[in-house]
Amino acid sequence: MLPNKKIIDELKKLAIKAKNNNEVPISAIIAKKNKIFFSAYNTCHKTNNPLNHAEMIVINHALKETKQKFLNEFDIYSSLEPCALCASAISFCRIKRIFFCAYDKKFGSIINGAKIFKIKNAMYKPKIFGGIEEKFFSQILKDFFKNKR
Amino acid sequence: MLPNKKIIDELKKLAIKAKNNNEVPISAIIAKKNKIFFSAYNTCHKTNNPLNHAEMIVINHALKETKQKFLNEFDIYSSLEPCALCASAISFCRIKRIFFCAYDKKFGSIINGAKIFKIKNAMYKPKIFGGIEEKFFSQILKDFFKNKR
Numbered sequence: 001m002l003p004n005k006k007i008i009d010e011l012k013k014l015a016i017k018a019k020n021n022n023e024v025p026i027s028a029i030i031a032k033k034n035k036i037f038f039s040a041y042n043t044c045h046k047t048n049n050p051l052n053h054a055e056m057i058v059i060n061h062a063l064k065e066t067k068q069k070f071l072n073e074f075d076i077y078s079s080l081e082p083c084a085l086c087a088s089a090i091s092f093c094r095i096k097r098i099f100f101c102a103y104d105k106k107f108g109s110i111i112n113g114a115k116i117f118k119i120k121n122a123m124y125k126p127k128i129f130g131g132i133e134e135k136f137f138s139q140i141l142k143d144f145f146k147n148k149r
Numbered sequence: 150m151l152p153n154k155k156i157i158d159e160l161k162k163l164a165i166k167a168k169n170n171n172e173v174p175i176s177a178i179i180a181k182k183n184k185i186f187f188s189a190y191n192t193c194h195k196t197n198n199p200l201n202h203a204e205m206i207v208i209n210h211a212l213k214e215t216k217q218k219f220l221n222e223f224d225i226y227s228s229l230e231p232c233a234l235c236a237s238a239i240s241f242c243r244i245k246r247i248f249f250c251a252y253d254k255k256f257g258s259i260i261n262g263a264k265i266f267k268i269k270n271a272m273y274k275p276k277i278f279g280g281i282e283e284k285f286f287s288q289i290l291k292d293f294f295k296n297k298r
Contacts (some may be wrong), residue, residue, distance in 0.1 A: 044218075048216060048217070048218045049212050049218065050212075050218055050219070050241040050242055051208070051209070051212070051238055051241055051242070059200070060200070063198050063199075063200070067197060068197070069193075069197045069198070069199055070199070083237065084233050084234075084236070084237040084258075084263065084265055085233075085234060085237035085238055085241060087233070088232065088233040088234035088237065088258075089200055089234055092199040092200055092234060093199055093200070107272065109233075109237075109263075113268050113269075114233065114258075114263040114264075114265060114268050115263075116233055116263060119262050119263050120262075123256065
């Protein structure tokens with residue numbers, strides 16, 4: 001299963017846009033049948049809201065737009081391994097597949113940390129594809145934090 | 150450290166109200182210096198949104214009202230052990246203390262499941278008080294699901 005190249009390219013553009021707007025360069029896209037439904041980058045800084053992760057923004061948008069309780073026809077793409085908040089939201093919404101790029105040892109909760117989908121009695125488990133274009137998406141984050149110091 | 154009795158009584162009223170409105174009887178209160186700031190019960194059914202957990206509603210409200218990025222002067226009370234979504238939100242918002250009532254073997258992520266605050270490299274860890282009036286809050290849930298079958 002290959003991730004959709006157009007969507008990954010869009011994730012890149014969004015991460016760069018985030019950086020240029022002084023936001024941590026993390027982006028997410030929710031897609032249906034390989035077509036972008038909604039895209040966003042994290043706005044925690046601008047909105048002063050620590051829950052406005054890119055994934056949460058696209059999920060909340062899709063829930064609102066579709067009025068569906070379950071987003072089981074949707075895939076989510078994220079530039080960074082989702083944290084426990086976003087991974088849980090993905091699970092509660094029954095999103096079909098997760099494609100993520102850079103790994104995150106600090107907050108990541110799929111391969112790292114809470115490993116949300118490996119928990120016994122856990123909720124719905126999507127298919128997971130990680131490490132897509134790792135180099136680009138980890139480098140943009142490293143550069144961002146380096147310039148912040 | 151004793152949980153505030155008035156707040157627990159309010160949690161009970163809210164859980165009953167939820168049940169009467171055909172929502173899973175789970176309630177939450179965000180409080181500052183032992184005073185209720187905002188209270189809610191889960192509205193997943195009514196709003197057709199699987200992320201409208203009681204805790205998420207009160208946290209989002211407090212973020213919006215205070216315009217603060219960190220809710221570190223606030224405590225959260227929940228009628229049920231928070232799930233991984235809510236526990237992560239509590240952590241990202243740096244809420245001071247969690248008081249919760251019934252334990253939740255299925256989705257609970259504090260004592261059970263993902264054990265969000267026991268993860269290495271986890272984020273901010275609040276003080277945690279669990280099992281408050283366990284009997285009342287687990288019984289109302291059991292009765293609710295029994296009547297649903």
